[in-house]
Amino acid sequence: MSAPIAHGGGITAAAAIFGGRPEDWLDLSTGINPCPVALPDIPARAWHRLPDRHLVDEARRAARDHYGSGEILPLPVPGTQSVIQLLPRLIEAGRGTTTDKRVAVAVVSPTYGEYARAFTSAGFAVDAVGDVAAVRAEHLLAVVVNPNNPDGRAWPAETLIALHDRMKAAGGLLVVDEAFGDTDPALSLAARVQELSNLIIFRSFGKFFGLAGLRLGFAIARDDILARFEDWLGPWAVSGPALSIAGSLLRSDVAPIRSRINERCAGLHAVLKGAGLRMAGGTALFTLVADARAGDIYTHLCRHHILVRKFDYAPEWLRFGLTPDVAADRRLSQALQRFEQ
Template sequence: MSAPIAHGGGITAAAVAFGGRPEDWLDLSTGINPCPVALPDIPARAWHRLPDRHFVDEASRAARDHYGCGEILPLPVPGTQSAIQLLPRLIQADDTIAVTDERVAVTDSRVAVVSPTYGEYARAFASAGFAVDTVDDLAAIGSEHRLAIVVNPNNPDGRVWPAEMLIALHGRMKSANGFLVVDEAFGDADPALSLTSRAPQLPNLIIFRSFGKFFGLAGLRLGFAIARDDILARFEDWLGPWAVSGPALSIAGSLLRSDVSPIRGRINERCAGLHGVLKGAGLQISGGTALFTLVADARAGDIYTHLCRHHILVRKFDYAPDWLRFGLTPDPAADRRLGEALQRFER
């Protein structure tokens, strides 16, 4: 089994290392809306009973209408990370042999992951015994790949692939009897980037959507998979019964039918505030999405430590030591706190 990947979050560990109470830290290490929406009323039966089918169906219909995926009813999943863990089963290697505690592929099947990106995709397939090719361009994905993964917009650099290029890639994958996975976890802030409206015409496409990032409810652990019926049926079977809680389904059914334009407006406002602070500190913005900003700076490691000493956590990257990712601040007061800490950094 490969080593765990370091992600954003981890305020508890940061507080142990640098002091202070976790609740007093400013956590800018994730790409989550820092202004969570108000929770809708949740019926008592959602807490009292196992999640009945009508809760699942209502959340699926609300997701279908929200994402605009036509006749496809998205499958609620307990966070898209859970669906990532299932992907290797779609293309399980024909032959594997056990070597101590590892599984080593003895097949020509390969998986392509457009990188750098969210590390759990490569880890899930490598752990299942697949050869994983990390590529930097769609053109590098060939007929030898049984499955290709594109995060769009990408985490952590915000790179965006035009829809027509992804549709052309789907055609190549389909011709080779392979699948294309497009992770749109950060797609809610700019729906024009999404392939969801094309999904009914793209049978070998699987789209993942995150719920918690945009609504600021990551602790709910909820996402949706959008694909043809037989693929979703397999995912549902593999997840087992009652995979998503009744309260999560109820909340999704309500919020996905609400007017989300104020949420987008608030996110854009917070993004502008963050950019103002970073530029004011002389930092170079090299990428990002509405929910996070990537900074490239040779002093990134020192800036990270300096901010931790001021009880502000950002995301650093072991594979790119000159990168820092800043999540959104929740309000102008937090902008000032970040700005003051950056101004104290000795250049």
């Protein structure tokens, strides 16, 4: 089994090294909306009873309308991490008893590391390719995170549709992870899934709504693929309260959420520019900074109880998540101003 990947959000571990109470730290290490939406009313029966089918169906209909997936009803899953880990099984199930000797998958990289880890742990060779054009016919499956984490690269729909068609012609599957897609809906392929039979889309619920602790995501694909995911996840995979919240919030007006995220993104950019840091990419929910002093900046911010994301494979990179308010902007700005003073 491959080694665990260090992700953002490790405030407890950081506080154990640099001191302070975890609740007093400013966590900028994730790409989660720092201004969580107000929770809707949750019926008492959602807590009391096992999640009944009507809750699942309502969440699926709300997700269909929110993501624009047409006749495809997205499948609620307990965080997209749960279905990432099922992808190797999907390939094996699709290969059946054929003599196809292909064992490699392609992951457009660098990106979210759990894709490569899931396939490597399952015994597949993983080709980390730099662009969608490098995906080859012999790849059983290709993964594209769009927009990408951590550099924010984005591929237009027609480019990914062409990739899908190449994959389908060779009997392969295309996975497009749209975890950060809510802030840029024009990039989404959700409306095309019905006609793109070898496409699987993953969507995150918690990042955009600021409710990552809910552990909720959606898979969008043809019915037989979703049926396999549902079977492998087992009964009651998503809690009743999570389904109830999804059914409400996915039907709400999300324009104010996007507006608030964009406001916080502008605030972060102003701070980073004021500190003379070079922004090398990102999305509305995070910004990637490239600086030869990244390791020292990371440690300096930790000493001020501010956590950002560093990368072992790119030591010159730091990823900054959004601050929740103007006061946090000032706190980050003041800490950066003290660097090397």
